[in-house]
Amino acid sequence: MMDCIDINYExxxxxxxxxxxxxxxxxxxxxxxxxxxxxxxxxxxxGENFFYGCFSGSLNPDLLGFVxxxxxxxxxxxxxxxxxxxxLIIFFLSHLNIFYRLIFKRLVASFQRKDNFEEAENLILSxxxxxxxxxxxxxxxxxxxxxxKKNEISKLGLYVACSNVRALNFYYKNGxxxxxxxxxxxxxxxxxx
Numbered sequence: 001m002m003d004c005i006d007i008n009y010e011x012x013x014x015x016x017x018x019x020x021x022x023x024x025x026x027x028x029x030x031x032x033x034x035x036x037x038x039x040x041x042x043x044x045x046x047g048e049n050f051f052y053g054c055f056s057g058s059l060n061p062d063l064l065g066f067v068x069x070x071x072x073x074x075x076x077x078x079x080x081x082x083x084x085x086x087x088l089i090i091f092f093l094s095h096l097n098i099f100y101r102l103i104f105k106r107l108v109a110s111f112q113r114k115d116n117f118e119e120a121e122n123l124i125l126s127x128x129x130x131x132x133x134x135x136x137x138x139x140x141x142x143x144x145x146x147x148x149k150k151n152e153i154s155k156l157g158l159y160v161a162c163s164n165v166r167a168l169n170f171y172y173k174n175g176x177x178x179x180x181x182x183x184x185x186x187x188x189x190x191x192x193x
Contacts (some may be wrong), residue, residue, distance in 0.1 A: 001057030002136070004143040007066055009045065011053055012038045014063040022128035031095055036087055043076040044068045044125065052143050054129075054136050065129030065136040067144060069156065073125045105184065115180035120157035120189055122148070141174045148192045155192070159185045 007015060016037035023030030029037065044051050049070025055061040081088065092099040124144070129136040148156055158176065160167045162184055176188040 002064065002139050003055050003057050003061070004052050004139065005055060007041075007045070007051040007053045009042070011063060011066075012041055015041050015053070015066050018063065018065065018128050018130050019126070021131055028098060031098055032091060036084060036091065039084055039087075040080050041068070043080045044073070047072050047076060049073060049076070049125075050144075050147055052140065052147075054139050054143075063130070064133045065127070065140055067127045067140045068125040069144060070122055073123050108184070115182065115187075117180035117187060119187065120155040122153050122156050124156060124158040137170060138174075141170075145192070153192060155189055157187060157189045159187055161185055 013034065016034045019037050019041070020030065020032075020034065029040065032040070041051075047070070049068060049072065051066070051068050053066045054064045056064055127137060127140055129140075144156070147153075157179075158171065159182070160171060162168075162181075168186065171188050171190075174190070176190045178186045179189050180187040
């Protein structure tokens with residue numbers, strides 16, 4: 001039995017653990033310290049966004065996965081970067097391989113084709129699930145769909161790396177369609193009636 005509840009500050013250490021295990025080490029946030037990841041997700045506890053966790057229904061509920069989506073996500077990310085500038089500089093100086101990869105990726109992206117498109121007002125920032133669990137991503141997607149319908153959100157967008165075939169297949173299966181290509185990522189959308 002699984003339950004979907006709002007994430008609060010008490011859950012952020014578990015969120016950070018799942019995030020670290022879900023994102024590859026060459027992804028900037030996949031190698032960040034637990035403290036930085038907690039600070040990152042703290043930004044999404046407030047504002048016009050939704051932060052849900054999927055918990056096991058036992059006496060001692062265990063966080064099995066989480067999702068962050070809604071409005072204003074790019075502004076929250078920018079705020080996190082401003083507030084953690086020094087910590088991020090220290091992180092990149094101690095992880096030069098990630099820093100160089102990021103610079104190279106941005107350089108390549110500046111030469112790649114960029115499709116023109118209008119981004120949805122509401123975006124999915126992250127869906128991450130605990131390793132070894134089954135059905136949690138679909139459960140969270142169901143919670144997203146219910147929330148969008150309840151809050152009359154007509155369109156939901158997300159970005160996914162072109163190389164992340166597993167995520168692409170998951171989003172296709174759940175009704176998302178590719179709308180554009182941007183900097184090595186696909187921009188995908190799902191429309192709600």
